Amino acid sequence: MSLKRNSLIIHGGVDGDETTGAVNIPIYQTSTYKQDGLGENRGWEYSRTGNPTRDALEKLIADLEEGKYGLAFASGLAAINTVLSLFKSGDKLVVSSNIYGGTFRILDNVFKNFGITYEIVDTSDEEAVEQAIDSDVKAVYVESPANPLLTVTDIEAVAKIAHKHNLLLIVDNTFLTPYLQRPLSLGADIVIHSGTKYLGGHSDTVSGLVVVKDEKLADRLYYLQNSIGGVLPPFDSFLIIRGIKTLGVRMDRHQENATKIAKWLQESPYIEKVYYPGLESDEGYEIQKKQADGGGAMISFVLKPEYDYRVFFKSLKLITLAESLGGVESLVCHPASMTHAAIPREIREKVGIVDELIRFSVGIEDAEDLILDLEQAILASKKG
Ligand SMILES: *Cc1c(COP(=O)(O)O)cnc(C)c1O
Numbered sequence: 001m002s003l004k005r006n007s008l009i010i011h012g013g014v015d016g017d018e019t020t021g022a023v024n025i026p027i028y029q030t031s032t033y034k035q036d037g038l039g040e041n042r043g044w045e046y047s048r049t050g051n052p053t054r055d056a057l058e059k060l061i062a063d064l065e066e067g068k069y070g071l072a073f074a075s076g077l078a079a080i081n082t083v084l085s086l087f088k089s090g091d092k093l094v095v096s097s098n099i100y101g102g103t104f105r106i107l108d109n110v111f112k113n114f115g116i117t118y119e120i121v122d123t124s125d126e127e128a129v130e131q132a133i134d135s136d137v138k139a140v141y142v143e144s145p146a147n148p149l150l151t152v153t154d155i156e157a158v159a160k161i162a163h164k165h166n167l168l169l170i171v172d173n174t175f176l177t178p179y180l181q182r183p184l185s186l187g188a189d190i191v192i193h194s195g196t197k198y199l200g201g202h203s204d205t206v207s208g209l210v211v212v213k214d215e216k217l218a219d220r221l222y223y224l225q226n227s228i229g230g231v232l233p234p235f236d237s238f239l240i241i242r243g244i245k246t247l248g249v250r251m252d253r254h255q256e257n258a259t260k261i262a263k264w265l266q267e268s269p270y271i272e273k274v275y276y277p278g279l280e281s282d283e284g285y286e287i288q289k290k291q292a293d294g295g296g297a298m299i300s301f302v303l304k305p306e307y308d309y310r311v312f313f314k315s316l317k318l319i320t321l322a323e324s325l326g327g328v329e330s331l332v333c334h335p336a337s338m339t340h341a342a343i344p345r346e347i348r349e350k351v352g353i354v355d356e357l358i359r360f361s362v363g364i365e366d367a368e369d370l371i372l373d374l375e376q377a378i379l380a381s382k383k384g
Contacts, residue, residue, distance in 0.1 A: 006248045013060025025056040027238045049226050053234040064178040066185045067211035069218035076194025078230030079208030085224045089115030092136040096123040097351045098146045105342040123153040139168040148300050148335040148359040150275045152284025159187025179251045181292040197326030200243040205236050254297035258362040270378045272302040297362045311381035318373040325361035333359050
């Protein structure tokens with residue numbers, strides 16, 4: 001039976017425990033498995049290679065992303081590390097401008113040392129993508145909407161360009177989750193998640209996920225997952241499965257709140273600029289509407305010069321200043337000194353990550369309370 005989205009969230013992957021009938025997948029807290037004889041096992045050998053709890057999560061995310069093969073890692077960056085290990089010295093990647101700071105850091109300070117290079121391109125500009133491709137380029141790496149300016153890339157259009165040149169298209173889908181956007185169905189080859197964010201949803205577990213459709217690519221990734229070893233433990237796999245069960249209802253509320261708050265910010269007298277692809281006035285709105293089921297729940301904004309962003313952060317009472325995003329509680333951060341501090345100032349400012357930029361991960365509290373908190377903090381931050 002082919003299930004609709006919300007049913008798939010609850011029943012996708014491995015639906016319950018075959019052995020006992022438990023409706024939840026047990027936490028198989030074991031490192032190894034009894035072998036009945038030499039070369040005879042029951043499908044499990046060693047938990048770095050495979051674990052039933054992790055396997056249930058891997059199958060679930062594969063179903064949700066409309067892919068075939070899922071892989072779970074100890075963090076989003078462990079997932080990214082494994083995907084980048086597909087490449088070899090001399091290979092080059094074309095990468096979206098304003099990607100997650102940690103992704104930039106691993107490219108710039110880890111993989112560059114192994115001779116894998118990158119070129120930062122505004123992937124919302126298809127001509128720029130086309131122009132950046134030379135014979136060394138092996139993949140295009142996109143975040144859409146990209147962190148923290150919520151720049152939207154047309155995934156279908158970039159997939160066409162990538163495939164014309166025999167390149168892989170890798171999409172980080174952390175900001176929207178498969179509930180709102182399914183990049184594999186838009187032509188991407190590899191989808192990456194930080195499961196730490198909306199998939200887990202409760203700011204209590206660090207994790208990463210990868211999904212692909214192609215069997216050969218999957219075989220290589222499983223080989224790398226087992227060789228590198230950054231796998232997600234059984235208990236954390238259970239927590240991410242548990243988090244995903246409420247993904248649909250959470251994302252609906254996250255998005256409803258974000259829409260109200262983005263409109264309020266835009267109409268308020270305090271704001272220089274709002275970035276939210278769910279607003280009709282946003283540059284990415286049309287493409288976002290075409291490829292996703294809404295604008296998501298991440299908003300970035302710049303206060304007018306008469307307000308001091310440092311005082312604003314200090315004055316918030318309900319909304320928490322913290323790294324991360326996608327939890328039930330509202331979080332704000334200062335990209336220039338926090339999530340994107342790894343990016344050199346010249347590059348940061350060139351792409352628009354100015355010191356005054358504030359990123360808001362809208363939680364599922366009452367939107368009215370969030371707006372009251374924003375307004376009192378903005379008013380408290382008025383200079384002189
Ligand atoms: C957080 C994040 C990552 C990194 O994931 P971790 O779980 O923190 O390792 C990668 N991409 C995006 C878009 C993120 O927000």
